[in-house]
Amino acid sequence: MQTETKIGEPAKKSLDKFNLALRMMAGAFILFMLVSLFYLYVAVGSSWGLVAKALFDSRILGALWISVSSAFIVGAIAIVVAIPTAYVLTYNNFRGKTLMETLLIEFPQTFPPATVGLVYLLMLGPGSPIDIAYTYPAVIIAKLYVSAPFALSFTLRRFREIHRTGLDVIAESLGGRTRHVLFWVLIPLSAIDLLGGFSLTWARAMGELAATLIFAGAIQWKTEIFPVVVLTTSQSDPPLALAASLIAAVLSIVALMIFKWIVGRRR
């Protein structure tokens, strides 16, 4: 038998100093990012009995329901509004377009969520003609503002990419109108990106705290979400706080891995 040289497997190189430095820096950062998750695991382990009991606390189950359902609704709404918005931003040029994109995509990610909650509370809270403060719709609205930009930025980037290929023009030359270009070309070719946008929006909505707390409050089984449970019980009831953190962490990791798996299969 002859040994074959496989293409694609680089020969083992002895590590030079710079390469070593890169690895060490990467290692330090990876450690930093993973240590908190590991610590959560340790902390839960040391009081597992109490945490296990708290997992089935009604407050936890309520937060589970509100967090997960609202994050899904927010993800779905975000995709539904991202598509027309990305379409308009791809095909229309107008003054102030860059500013508008900044206000729609980057700004909401840097605007302090507490401020977002406050604005909604003043605008749509007690004393305003429409008062939806401390309701489930308030949870959706607060989370949507903070997380929808992920869906929009994914969709917009992909629509622009497709526009550059000229496939939209081909569709038009064949007699395609706006709806054909959108439903037969742009959306099918963006399926993976829409899914990616949905999953990041979902994950961001799961983690959102301040805007939701201020605008929607913390009413059990109505508006109270995981991060709020952690915030309000970390002093008074540490096992409950840990149980909420554990569920939130596991849920996010599992959901993100499932999304990635779906995206990977479709590619």
Next chain:
Amino acid sequence: MSELRVENLSKSYGKMKALDKVNLTVKPSEFLVVMGPSGCGKTTLLLTVLGVLKPDEGRMYIDGKDIDSLRISERNIGYAPQDFGLFPHLSTHDNVAFGLRAKARGKSEVEACVAEMLSLVGLEGLEQRKPSELSGGQKQRVALARALAINPYLLLLDEPLSNIDEITKAEVKVNLKETVKRTGVTTVCVMHDAEDALELGDRIAVMHAGRVIQCATPTDLLKNPEGELVRELLHHLVKIQ
């Protein structure tokens, strides 16, 4: 069988004059080759006629009707870009059916027309293949079938031979002209190679720096090249003959 008339067409990108008062008439069922060096404005001419680019000045008529105010989707012009522009997520069948479905033709009409087009370009049996599973020559034929399926007034082909390997090029060339001639569609075909142009064109419009400097049949072009530029472009070919 339609006639295309282009009058005084100009188009600039910033200061760059890509089209400079272009005048052209393509007769019904004619296969006109637009030939010229890279960057002389050939693609710009096609995209302006197609309606993607708005001309700075000039008029375009199909059968005497001004098409300036018509949207791309209303012009009924078949177009195959240089990279063929096949929809990567659709099968050969669905690529060819795209225009018919967009025009809301009935199911049986769509099926009959797709079958006719695929047999016209000789692609029977490849209906279910995705573009990524086709060779360059096959992609070109799908693009052609798709453009012809809408029964266009006019067919625009941008360098149909440039993404075909040398070995199959001769065959593709013959097939292309034959297919187009069989449908009788008026065609504007862009090419940069003088030899291909002389072989395929009923007439050839020679472009340089945004202008059409001569438009004539291959024989006339070889016999009476107008000006130094045309002579230069045809120089090595004239020597061969």
